[in-house]
Amino acid sequence: MAARRDEGQITVVADAPRFPVPVVVGFVASVLDALALPPAAARQAAEMLVVADLRGVDSHGVARLPSYAVRLQRGLINRDATLTTLRETAATLAFDANNGFGLTLAAEAMGRCIAKAETSGLCMATVRRSNHFGIAGYYALLAARRGLCGIAMTNASPLVVPTFGAAAMLGTNPIAVAVPTADGPPVVLDMATSAVAWGKVEVARRAGHAIPLGWAVDEAGAPTSDPFAARWLTPLGGERETSGHKGYGLGVIVDALCGPLAGAAWSAHVAGSRAAPRAANIGHVFMAWRVDAFREPAEFFADLEAMLAELRATPAAAGHEATGVLVPGDPEEAAEAAARRLGVPIARPVLAELAALAAELGVPFPLVEIG
Numbered sequence: 476m477a478a479r480r481d482e483g484q485i486t487v488v489a490d491a492p493r494f495p496v497p498v499v500v501g502f503v504a505s506v507l508d509a510l511a512l513p514p515a516a517a518r519q520a521a522e523m524l525v526v527a528d529l530r531g532v533d534s535h536g537v538a539r540l541p542s543y544a545v546r547l548q549r550g551l552i553n554r555d556a557t558l559t560t561l562r563e564t565a566a567t568l569a570f571d572a573n574n575g576f577g578l579t580l581a582a583e584a585m586g587r588c589i590a591k592a593e594t595s596g597l598c599m600a601t602v603r604r605s606n607h608f609g610i611a612g613y614y615a616l617l618a619a620r621r622g623l624c625g626i627a628m629t630n631a632s633p634l635v636v637p638t639f640g641a642a643a644m645l646g647t648n649p650i651a652v653a654v655p656t657a658d659g660p661p662v663v664l665d666m667a668t669s670a671v672a673w674g675k676v677e678v679a680r681r682a683g684h685a686i687p688l689g690w691a692v693d694e695a696g697a698p699t700s701d702p703f704a705a706r707w708l709t710p711l712g713g714e715r716e717t718s719g720h721k722g723y724g725l726g727v728i729v730d731a732l733c734g735p736l737a738g739a740a741w742s743a744h745v746a747g748s749r750a751a752p753r754a755a756n757i758g759h760v761f762m763a764w765r766v767d768a769f770r771e772p773a774e775f776f777a778d779l780e781a782m783l784a785e786l787r788a789t790p791a792a793a794g795h796e797a798t799g800v801l802v803p804g805d806p807e808e809a810a811e812a813a814a815r816r817l818g819v820p821i822a823r824p825v826l827a828e829l830a831a832l833a834a835e836l837g838v839p840f841p842l843v844e845i846g
Contacts, residue, residue, distance in 0.1 A: 491820035491821060491822050491823070492820070492821060492823065492826065492842075492844045493814075493817050493818030493819060493820050493821075494818050494819050494821065494841075494842050495818055495819075496525060496529070496814075496815060496818070496819055498841050498842070499525050499528070499537065499819045499821070499842065500518075500521045500522055500525050501521075501841070502521075502829075502833075502838075502839075502840070502841055502842060503520075503521035503524055503525065503537055503540060504517045504518045504520075504521035505517075505838050505839070506540060506544065506829075506832060506833065506836060506838055507520055507521060507540075507543075509836040509837070509838050510543075510544055510547045510548065510554075510836070511547070511554055512547070512554055512576060513554070513555070516576060516579040519578070519579050519582065520576065520578040520579055523578050523582065523609050523613055524536050524537050524539060524540065524578070524609060525537065525819060526610070526613055526811075527609060527610045527613070528814070528819050528820065528821065529810065529811045529814040529815060529819060530610070530612070530807040530810055530811050530814075531806065531807055531810035531811075531814075532610050532612075532665070532672075532807070533674070533678065533820070533821075533822065533825075534672045534673070534674020534675055534677065534678055535609055535610045535672070535674055537819075537821060537825065537829065538674065538677070538678075538822075538825045538828070539607070539609070539674075540829060540832065541828050541829070541832050542607075543607070544832055544836075546606070546755075547576075549752055551746075551752055551753065551754060551755070552574060552575065552576055552606050552754075553573060553574045553575050553576075554575075554576065555575075556572060556573035556574055556575025556576070556580065557573065557575065557580075558570050558571070558572060558573075558575070558580050558583050558584060558587075558602075559571040559573060561603075561738075565591075565595050566591065566592075566595045566596075566597055566598050566599070567598065567599050567600070568584070568587060568588060568591060568598065568599075568600040568601070569600070569601050569603075569737070569738070570584050570587075570600060570601065570602045570603070571602075571603050571604050571738075572584075572602050572603065572604050572605035572606070573604055574604050574605075574606070574754045574755075574756075575605070575606070576606060577605045577606035577607050577608035577609070577757065577759075578607075578608055578609050580602070580605060581602060581605060581608035581609075581614065581629075581759055581761075582613075582614070582617070584600055584602050584759065584761060585600070585614040585617050585618070585625075585627065585761045585763075586617065587600065588600040588618075588761045588762070588763050589617060589618050589621055589623060589625070589763045591763075592618075592623055592763035592764055592765060593621070593623070593765065596764060596765050596768035597762075597763070597764035597765070597768060598762070598763055598764070599760070599761070599762045600760070600761045600762075601732075601733075601736060601737035601738070601758065601759070601760050601761075602737060602739075602758060602759040602760075602761075603737045603738040603739040603756070603758050604738075604739060604754070604756050604757075605629075605739070605755070605756075605757045605758065605759055606755045606757055607631070607755070607757065608629055608757075608759060610649075610651070610665060611627040611628060611629060611649040611650065611651035611665055612627070612651040612653070612663055612665030612807070613627075613651075614627035614651065614761060615627045615651040615652055615653035615663065615665070616653050616661060616663060618653060618763040619653035619654060619655040619661035619663070620655075620661070622655050622765075622766070622772075623655065623763045623764060623765055623766070624652075624653065624654050624655065624763065624764050624766065625651075625652070625653045625761070625762065625763045626650070626651065626652050626653075626760075626761065626762040626763075627650075627651045627759070627760070627761050627762075628648070628649060628650045628651070628729045628732065628733060628759065628760050629646075629648070629649060629729075629733055629757060629758065629759045629760075630645075630646045630648050630729060630730050630733040630734055630739070630740075630741060630742045630745060630757060630758055631646025631647050631648060631649075631742060631745060631747070631757065632646055632742065632745045632746060632747025632755070633645060633646060633742050633743050633745070633747075634646060634647055634669065634673050634707060634708050634747075635647060635648070635668075635669045635707065635708045635709065635710055635723075635726060635742075636692060636696065636707045636708070636709060636710070637710070637723055638710060638715055638719050638720045638723040639715065640696070641692070641695070641696030642696070642707070643706075643707040643708075644742065644743045645668075645669075645710075645723070645726040645727065645730060645742045645743070646726070646730070646742035646745060647667040647668065647669040647672050647673060647708065647726075648667070648668045648669070648725070648726040648729035648730060648733070648742065649665065649666060649667045649668065649672075649729075650664070650666060650668065650725065650729060651663070651664065651665040651666070652664045653804075654779070655766070655776075656776060656779060656780060656783070657773075657776035657777075657779075657780060659780075660804060660808045661804060662779075662783065662802060662803055662804050663803055663804030663807060663808075664803040664804070665803075665807070666711070667711065668710065668711050668722050668723075668725040668726035668729060669708040669709065669710060669711060669722065669726070670689055670690050670691075670708055670709045670710065670711055670712070670713055670719075670722070671690050671708065673708060675690070676690070676691060676702050676705050676708075678822070679702040680702045680703060681822060681824035681825065682822070682824070684702075685700045685701065685702070686699075686700055686701075686702045686705065687700065688700050689709060689713035689714070689717070690705070690708065690709065690713075691705035691706070691707060691708050691709065692705070692706065692707050692708075692709060693705065693706050694706045698714075709722075710722035710723035710725075710726060711723075711725065711726075726742075729760075730742050732758075732760045733757075733758035733759055733760050734758050736758075736760070737758035737759065737760060738758070739756050739757060739758025740755075740756040740757070740758070741758075744756070745757055783802050786800055786802050787799060787800055787801070787802060788800075821842065826842055826844075829842060830842070
């Protein structure tokens with residue numbers, strides 16, 4: 476069995492085969508092209524999926540490709556949809572994705588949110604009738620890499636039980652926040668409001684290892700460590716005694732903004748792989764704002780760097796001397812640096828699924844281990 480360790484949202488598979496970034500991007504783009512996605516959209520979506528794997532969030536990387544393929548093949552996603560502006564003010568945008576491909580239309584929505592924020596100082600955008608958009612952190616980073624602060628959130632199909640509940644009502648409903656620094660990597664928080672993303676359970680199933688108690692519950696709502704018995708996830712924090720009500724509350728807030736405010740479904744009514752085949756109607760919320768709308772950037776960056784330096788200088792607890800104290804985004808930044816140098820890690824079970832998909836579509840499969 477592959478040696479594994481979890482570092483927050485980051486999953487490290489010690490002996491996962493690695494492949495050059497351009498090869499993986501090219502393969503994913505060829506699959507999406509074979510699924511009749513417009514070529515530019517296919518390339519953009521491929522790059523976005525590979526970013527998830529580069530940053531160690533393998534639950535939302537190329538492993539998602541087969542599920543996207545199923546929905547595209549069944550006509551559950553409108554390949555040719557464009558983003559429609561429903562409402563607009565000097566600092567707000569409301570979009571309809573018209574059941575289009577979430578990865579590309581969400582990126583366009585965040586891009587337009589950033590452009591408006593660069594003019595007005597701040598912008599908030601909502602998106603209705605969308606589909607799964609990958610990792611939330613990608614969108615927040617789009618803002619940070621332009622020198623702005625950014626937030627991205629989305630709802631999802633029901634996988635998470637409410638506190639004291641035995642049936643899923645909420646999605647994993649992630650929130651991502653990115654804050655730029657003067658000359659270093661941004662500070663990035665990218666988290667599900669569930670204990671973990673469902674992809675972590677999928678990863679455990681592929682690897683054949685147990686999951687920690689507190690991640691999931693079985694059909695009867697009882698905690699389980701068996702990934703194959705897992706039916707629903709718990710809120711961030713797990714049970715009430717370990718503050719799961721806080722994760723539940725965060726998930727509800729994401730749903731209130733991405734559902735009713737955006738004009739999309741809220742999680743209990745978002746279609747996913749476990750529901751009857753229909754349009755997902757996922758909602759997203761994006762925000763971006765300029766630092767200089769609130770303070771002189773040089774002063775902000777100096778104070779932020781001092782804060783981060785103090786945090787990293789915190790004495791390490793026993794057993795954590797090797798890494799020391801990290802700040803949000805450090806594990807992902809390290810994972811991406813290593814993956815760009817060594818290649819994109821792809822677990823062997825995922826490679827098998829991708830090979831089967833390539834054969835089905837008649838697409839060349841270049842992700843073959845050597846030696």
